[in-house]
Amino acid sequence: MQVALVGLGVMGKNLALNLIEKGVTLVAYDKNPDAGEDLLRLAKSEGTAERLHIVSDIGDMVRRLQAPRSILLLVPAGELVDRVCTELVDAGVEINDMIIDCGNSNYKDGISRKLKYQNKFEFATMGISGGAEGARHGPAMMASGSEGGWERIEPSFEKIAASFNNESCFARVGHSASGHFVKMVHNGIEYALMQLIAEVYQLLRLGCGKTPKEIAAIFETWSEGDLHSYLLSISSHILRLETKSNEALVDLIDNRVGAKGTGLWTAQNALELGIAVPSLVAAVQARHLTNTKETHAAKEMKYAAKSTNKVKVDLEELKDAFHLASLLAYRQGLALIKGASRSHQWKVDLAKTLQTWRAGCIIRADYLDQIAKNVEFVDTLTTESDALRKVSGLAIASGLAFPVLTASQTYLATLTTPSNGHLVQAQRDYFGEHGIKTHNDGTCHLTDLVEIDAKVR
Known part of the structure; x- marks a missing residue:
């Protein structure tokens, strides 16, 4: 050859x-x-x-x-x-x-x-x-x-x-250029998983008061079990690294995060295609936020530093919440690939896509087995779903930032609990006459159903 x-x-x-x-x-x-x-x-x-x-x-x-x-x-x-x-x-x-x-x-x-x-x-x-x-x-x-x-x-x-x-x-x-689209989404998932691990670290470090070495041990334990992944393993290793004067290396690294564009492309294409990938978008925005202090807008409008609160988090519940949030990142990415494939008539094979991610790549993880066998199995994870709700609430109560964790909870809640979209659509029709659909699937306007005072309008 x-x-x-x-x-x-x-x-x-x-x-x-x-x-x-x-x-x-x-x-x-x-x-x-x-x-x-x-x-x-x-x-x-x-x-x-x-x-x-x-x-x-x-x-x-x-x-x-x-x-x-x-x-x-x-x-x-x-x-x-x-x-x-x-x-x-x-x-x-x-x-x-x-x-x-x-x-x-x-x-x-x-x-x-x-x-x-x-x-x-x-x-x-x-x-x-x-x-x-x-x-x-x-x-x-x-x-x-x-x-x-x-x-x-x-x-x-x-x-x-x-x-x-x-x-x-x-x-x-x-077909066509779908290989680059799949790689782009791979990187979008990568952004989300990296940010999610960083958020769990942040919650344990500043919310629970644990040391980098203690968190490394937690990550290592998780990685030895069902949650084994490349990113979790290297994160555990990074958190164990110390200088010659026994300072945690992670504490010496500048907080600003770089990016090369593929995460941004993922967010942009999801918005263009009308496919919700909030965990992936939140990870992109999280990187942007680390650099906002250098922008002219940030310098013109400063915010005072705020204190944060200590919280008590059950490690088993945290593990379950992390597991589900990770799976949701993959699921959102696969939904984006599927939607783009349908739109562009690429005929992307999701089983083949997942096979390419099983080894060698940055987002490889043992729990991809679960997705490969049945993408819909996420719906059955009741214990993990309850844990994600509880951990997300505690995380917010700490006063720290958890963009991917909370976006994952919001994504799941939006798809599994009553929506508030009916009020938003009513608002759109109220001022713009965009129309509404009733439960019997009829299309009309608010004025067809009720009298609206013209003065209020």
Whole structure:
């Protein structure tokens, strides 16, 4: 098998080493010659350099490949992807060659590029998760498209991807650019889970007065059982880290959180599609709030510091609440994927999507088994639902901020208890004559049912 790879940054370099280790002959290019030299040095140290060819320009890369060609792009999303595609066309790629964008591109760009390059080459998309470690030893790979070129390289990708229960975490999840949409939602869920863990930490640390090491032990106990997940495990490890003077490392880190855009895209697309993902949106807004002190608006309107209250939280109830809130984040993400698939006619396979998340990726967790077997099982978790209500109330009483925890409770309550939407719709009709529906499904206006004083109106 012969593949080319453009972009030898952290992800590209590690994916390249993974490919050649699994027997793929790789032609690699990066505009920075030092990146190629570094990759070659690593390949020599691992004894796999005979399958690696570093080239100095894209033209040489294209000439070395036998047609039909398979070329992976691991370059920053945006304009650079189009620039590389243009260079590939100029270098002589052909209509049966397949170019796969493996970066964190916006799926809308993928749709546009498929049309833009349809008479030049086959353009496909694939989301990759797992960071540098995953790329090197087995990432989650969310591919999409029906291009014939996939058949050439699918067997190799199945080998380099992570595996769970002897099943590869590579899959073509759906049509068009759905692979990038699925990866985008994966990152939205990632935002929510990271924020949720941070909120549980905050409740235990400031609400209950526990030390980082004590919280690390709690997380470790949870992770040894049904709640085992990558994010919970690394959080436990982080909370145990101390400086040489025995200071908790977490206390020395600046509170502002960075973001690269995929979480924001998830929130934006959910709003555009009219699909509620409040836990995911709350996580995005939580990151924005950590940076508000630096904005002009925040400097013009300051708020005085407030005291917080100590609370007593039952650890078993907290565990149940965390479990359910985590599951709801996945469920919201899957609902968004399903809605987008229906809207765009992607035919996304949710079972295949979940399989790609079972290992190698950042949101991997043992309790995904429960969702994989039956998405609707969340409805049966009565004990966990009661715990989420109770813990959310205690958390709010502490005076601290818990955006994802409370958004998860609100999401569940909205779908399982009487809604207040009837009053809001009545308000809309009162001032805007937007119409109302009665219980017998009839459509009318308030004025058809009652007399409204024109002076009040």
